[in-house]
Amino acid sequence: MTVPVVIDTDPGIDDALALILAARWPRASLRAVSVTYGNTTLDLAARNARLVLARAPAEPLVLPGWDRPLTRPLVTAKETHGAEGIGDHTGPPPDPVYPSGSALRDALRAGREPVVLVTLGPLTNLALALRLDADFVRSRVRRHVAMGGNIAAAGNTGPYSEFNVWCDPEAAREVFAAGLGTELVGLDVTRRLVIPATAVAKLATHQAEEARWLGRLLGFYVRFHEETEGLRGAVINDPLAVALALEPSWGRNEALPVAVDLSDGPERGRTTIGDADAGDPRLTVYRDFEPRRVHELLLEHLFGRWLTDADFTS
Ligand code: BDR
Ligand code: CA
Numbered sequence: 001m002t003v004p005v006v007i008d009t010d011p012g013i014d015d016a017l018a019l020i021l022a023a024r025w026p027r028a029s030l031r032a033v034s035v036t037y038g039n040t041t042l043d044l045a046a047r048n049a050r051l052v053l054a055r056a057p058a059e060p061l062v063l064p065g066w067d068r069p070l071t072r073p074l075v076t077a078k079e080t081h082g083a084e085g086i087g088d089h090t091g092p093p094p095d096p097v098y099p100s101g102s103a104l105r106d107a108l109r110a111g112r113e114p115v116v117l118v119t120l121g122p123l124t125n126l127a128l129a130l131r132l133d134a135d136f137v138r139s140r141v142r143r144h145v146a147m148g149g150n151i152a153a154a155g156n157t158g159p160y161s162e163f164n165v166w167c168d169p170e171a172a173r174e175v176f177a178a179g180l181g182t183e184l185v186g187l188d189v190t191r192r193l194v195i196p197a198t199a200v201a202k203l204a205t206h207q208a209e210e211a212r213w214l215g216r217l218l219g220f221y222v223r224f225h226e227e228t229e230g231l232r233g234a235v236i237n238d239p240l241a242v243a244l245a246l247e248p249s250w251g252r253n254e255a256l257p258v259a260v261d262l263s264d265g266p267e268r269g270r271t272t273i274g275d276a277d278a279g280d281p282r283l284t285v286y287r288d289f290e291p292r293r294v295h296e297l298l299l300e301h302l303f304g305r306w307l308t309d310a311d312f313t314s
Contacts, residue, residue, distance in 0.1 A: 001027075002026070002027060002028070002029045003027060003028055003029065003115075003116055003246055004029045004031050004111055004112075004113055004114070004115040004116070005022055005028045005029060005030050005031060005115055005116050005117075005118060005245070005246075006030075006031055006032050006033070006034070006104075006107045006108055006110075006111050006115045006116075006117050006118070007019065007022060007030065007032075007033050007034075007117075007118045007119075007120060007242075008033075008034045008035075008036060008065070008104055008107070008117070008118070008119040008120065008121060008125050008126060009033060009034075009035060009036065009045070009049060009119075009120040009121055009238070010035065010036045010037060010038030010039045010040065010045045010085075010120065010121030010122065011035075011039065011040075011045055011048040011049050011052055011085060011086065012038065012039035012040070012045065012048070012081055012085055012086075012120070012121070012238070013039075013080075013081050013082070013085075013086065013087050013217055013218065013220065013221050013234075013236075014120075014221075014234075014235075014236045014237050014238040014239065015039065015048075015049075015120050015121070015238045016048065016052040016086060016217060017214075017217075017236055017238065017239045017298075017302060018118075018120055018238035018239045018241065018242045019033070019049065019052050019053055019056070020052060020053075020055060020056050020301070020302060021239050021242050021243075021297070021298070021301050021302060022118070022242050023053060023056030023057070023058035023060075024056055024058075024301040024302075025242075025246070025297070025301050027246050027247075028242070028246055030058055030060045031060060031061075031107075031110055031111040031112065031115060032060050032061040032062075032063065032106075032107035032108075032110040032111055033049055033053070033060050033061070033062045033063070033107065034062075034063045034064075034065045034103040034104045034106075034107040034125050035049050035062060035063065035064045035065055035103070036065050036066065036121040036122055036124055036125050037066070037067050037068055037074060037076065037121075037122070037124075037167075038076070038077070038121035038122045038163070038164065038167055039076060039077045039080065039081040039085050039121070040076050040077070040078070040081060040084065040085030041067070041074075041076060042064055042065070042066070042067035042097055042099060043064075043094035043095070043096065043097045044084050044085050044094050045064075045085060045121075046062060046064040046094065046095075046097050047091055047092070047094035047095065048084070048085050048086050048091070049062050050062055051086070051091050052086075055210070055213070060110075061107065061110050063100070063103040063104075063106055063107050063110075064097040064098070064099070064100060064103060065099070065100055065101070065103030065104060065124070065125035065128070066099050066100070066101055066103070066124045066125055066128055067097070067099040068099075068124075069122065069124055069167055069168035069170070069171065070124055070127060070128075070168055070170045070171050070174075071170055072167075072168065072170075075167065077163065079224065080163075080221075080224050081220070081221075082220045086217060087216055087217040087218065087219060087220030087221060088216045088217075088219055088220050089213070089216055089217060101128040101131075101132065102128070102129065102132055103125055103129075104125040104126055104128070104129040104137075105128075105129040105132050105133055105136065105137065108129070108136070108137060108140040108141065109140075111140060113140075114139070114140050114141065114142040115140060115141065115142060116141075116142055116143045116144075116145065116245050116246070117141045117143070117144045117145070117180075118145050118146075118147075118241055118242055118245045119144070119145075119146045119147065119148070119164075119241075120147050120164075120238040120241060121164055121167075122164050122165075122167035122168040122171060122172075123146065123148070123164070123165075123168060123171040123172045123174075123175045124167075124168045124171045126144075126171070126175050127168070127170075127171035127172075127174040127175050128171075130174065130175065130178050131174075134178060137178075137180075138178075138179065138180065141180055143181065143183065143245070144175075144180040144181065144182045144183065145182075145183045145185060145241055145244060145245035146164070146175075146182055146183070146184055146185065146241070147164060147185050147186070147190065147237050147238050147240070147241035148162055148164040148165050148172065148184055148185075148186055148271075149162050149164075149165050149172075149184045149186035149187070149258065149271035149285075150162045150186040150187035150188055150271060151186065151188055151256070151271065151272070151273060151285060151287075152188050152287075153186070153187040153188045153191050154187070155187070155270070156187060157269065158266050158267075158268065158269075159266055160261075160266065160267055160270040161261075161267070161268060161269035161270045161271075162186055162187050162269070162271065165260060165269040165270075165271055166268055166269030167269070169260050169261065169262050169268060169269040170262060172260050172269070172271075173260040173262065176258055176260065176281045176283060177281045179281075181283070181284065182281075182283050182284070183244075183245075183248075183253065183283065183284040183285075183286065184258070184271075184283055184284065184285045184286065185237075185240055185241040185244050185245075185251075185286045186271070186285070186286070187237070188285070188286065188287055189240060189244075189251065189286045189287065189288065189289050190235060190236075190237035190238075190240050190241075191235055192289070192291065193235065193236050193237070193239070193240045193289075193291070193294060194231070194233040194234065194235050194236070194312075195218060195233055195234045195236060195303075195312070196232065196233040196311065196312065196313075196314050197222045197226070197232040197233050197234075198232075198311070198314045199233075199303075199307050199311040199312070199314060200215055200218045200219055200221075200222050200233070200234060201215070201219075202215075202306065202307065202311065203215030203218065203303070203306055203307070204216060204218075204219055206306050208305065208306060210305075211305070211306040214302070214303070218234045218236075221234035221235075221236075222234050239294075239298065239302075240289065240294060243289075243293075243294050243297055244286060244289065247293070247297075250289055250290045250293045250294065251286045251288065251289040251290075252286070252287055252288040252289070253284045253285055253286045253287060254284075254285055254287055255282050255283070255284055255285075256273050256274075256282065256283060256285045257273065257274040257275060257276040257280035257281065257282050257283075258271055258272070258273070258274050258280060258281065258282075258283045258285065259271070259272050259273070259274030259275070259280045291312075292309075295309055295312045296309070
């Protein structure tokens with residue numbers, strides 16, 4: 001059965017893989033993509049979304065959204081995703097974009113029917129859509145699966161926090177409280193989805209153009225992980241959110257009240273197990289997944305012409 005999907009994203013190396021996966025996986029019908037700042041600026045993220053989808057190939061509507069957090073200054077992640085957000089790749093100069101607070105609402109309209117909404121970046125666009133028309137958003141979002149947060153895993157932005165929630169904690173808190181039954185695919189699970197450095201090197205040196213493109217995209221991530229934490233591989237967070245959005249039975253989750261830290265210090269954006277009696281919303285939090293199923297999926301739609309299952313464990 002095909003599932004209608006809308007994605008909100010900030011491409012971003014792992015976002016790029018998630019977009020290609022969603023566009024190629026026959027189980028997903030990718031209806032529209034809204035774009036946010038985050039890994040890079042809004043104009044580059046919108047350009048990257050289009051560049052990446054042209055490889056899929058897919059032509060969903062791409063709608064640039066808001067260009068900064070609700071209340072905090074804009075910070076992007078060049079050191080993690082490269083100067084233009086797509087690793088060692090560059091692209092044509094981005095078109096000017098006009099920030100829109102209604103992009104995600106409009107993407108849901110373009111979806112034409114209730115969809116599975118997958119958010120892969122800061123939650124600003126979704127918070128703005130909810131402020132605009134919460135009833136409409138609730139009526140069109142069958143499930144909301146967010147790459148975001150962490151409960152037991154270490155942070156990737158400061159000691160405690162996950163990047164997407166850290167960028168705009170106020171937006172995350174508003175979204176979590178909106179009654180969408182948000183499902184969090186956070187660092188607790190995504191940290192375990194790693195493409196080994198050896199596999200990335202194999203891609204980068206392959207004769208096929210697409211393999212080399214993927215290798216250059218992921219090569220930057222490999223260097224980042226090696227330099228910052230000595231990990232020999234690339235953690236690819238966002239494709240796991242797409243996988244579990246469409247195949248929730250591949251994961252194990254728990255219903256937990258979740259609190260978001262709104263301070264300015266080292267705990268900014270930290271997500272913790274909250275207190276339901278104090279009003280912290282109960283969310284579905286993924287704690288585990290079946291790596292074999294996800295590896296098979298990635299091989300089928302992204303890497304299978306050049307890698308095998310053994311490459312995930314090398
Ligand atoms: C998340 O932040 C970004 O770096 C990635 O694209 C992912 O969505 C991981 O914390
Ligand atoms: Ca992302």
